[in-house]
Amino acid sequence: MSDFTLKNGKILQYRKLQQGDEKLLSTFNAALSEKSRTLFMPHGYNIETLAKVINRAESGEDAAFIALDKERIAAYWFLWWFNTPFPVLGIGILDEFHGLGLGKQLIQHLINLAETGGCEAIELTTALDNEAGQALYEKTGFKRIGTVENISGDGKITEEIHMVYSIKPGIIPPPRKHDSPV
Numbered sequence: 001m002s003d004f005t006l007k008n009g010k011i012l013q014y015r016k017l018q019q020g021d022e023k024l025l026s027t028f029n030a031a032l033s034e035k036s037r038t039l040f041m042p043h044g045y046n047i048e049t050l051a052k053v054i055n056r057a058e059s060g061e062d063a064a065f066i067a068l069d070k071e072r073i074a075a076y077w078f079l080w081w082f083n084t085p086f087p088v089l090g091i092g093i094l095d096e097f098h099g100l101g102l103g104k105q106l107i108q109h110l111i112n113l114a115e116t117g118g119c120e121a122i123e124l125t126t127a128l129d130n131e132a133g134q135a136l137y138e139k140t141g142f143k144r145i146g147t148v149e150n151i152s153g154d155g156k157i158t159e160e161i162h163m164v165y166s167i168k169p170g171i172i173p174p175p176r177k178h179d180s181p182v
């Protein structure tokens with residue numbers, strides 16, 4: 001296991017998502033505030049969907065990680081389609097761990113992973129009113145390239161900001177459907 005140190009000195013260990021983490025993930029989702037859950041609903045949390053999420057992480061199709069605070073997940077972050085040139089980034093942190101510099105470290109972790117993994121760019125979408133998300137992404141080098149229709153994990157379709165972090169200079173990812181791989 002590796003770890004992240006927060007601005008308050010707390011240390012959180014993290015590891016790859018693995019078989020057996022289904023319950024931890026659904027408890028994490030339920031523990032998010034309503035606002036955070038609305039902003040971060042990457043996929044459904046029923047058993048069938050979670051099994052697919054974990055299978056993809058274990059096969060290397062996605063790169064997915066959890067940071068642990070004792071027996072619970074404090075943060076869940078990933079690159080979907082990690083085995084392609086244009087992975088899609090997602091990040092969710094329990095509310096009590098917001099504003100402690102964790103988000104920045106998680107994004108940097110995924111950028112390093114994509115760079116060493118040979119990816120050409122990282123894509124993401126974020127809600128029009130997600131000020132914290134937009135600040136985080138802009139501070140870590142993502143650029144706004146427009147808005148797109150995003151299909152969230154509960155099936156809701158909303159207009160979101162589309163952002164890209166270019167690894168290969170000048171690269172713009174080809175158009176895609178903005179939904180989950182599961």
Ligand SMILES: CC(C)(COP(=O)(O)OP(=O)(O)OC[C@H]1O[C@@H](n2cnc3c(N)ncnc32)[C@H](O)[C@@H]1OP(=O)(O)O)[C@@H](O)C(=O)NCCC(=O)NCCS
Binds near residue numbers: 098130
């Ligand atoms: C968005 C989120 C991941 C940010 O993570 P975080 O750990 O709170 O962010 P950090 O503490 O690393 O802050 C990163 C930068 O963003 C800025 N920031 C954080 N929250 C902010 C806010 N509410 N408003 C404006 N700027 C903010 C910080 O000032 C910091 O910049 P600095 O290093 O120059 O001071 C977290 O709030 C979260 O999980 N929210 C709910 C789920 C969500 O929105 N996920 C993203 C969906 S696209």
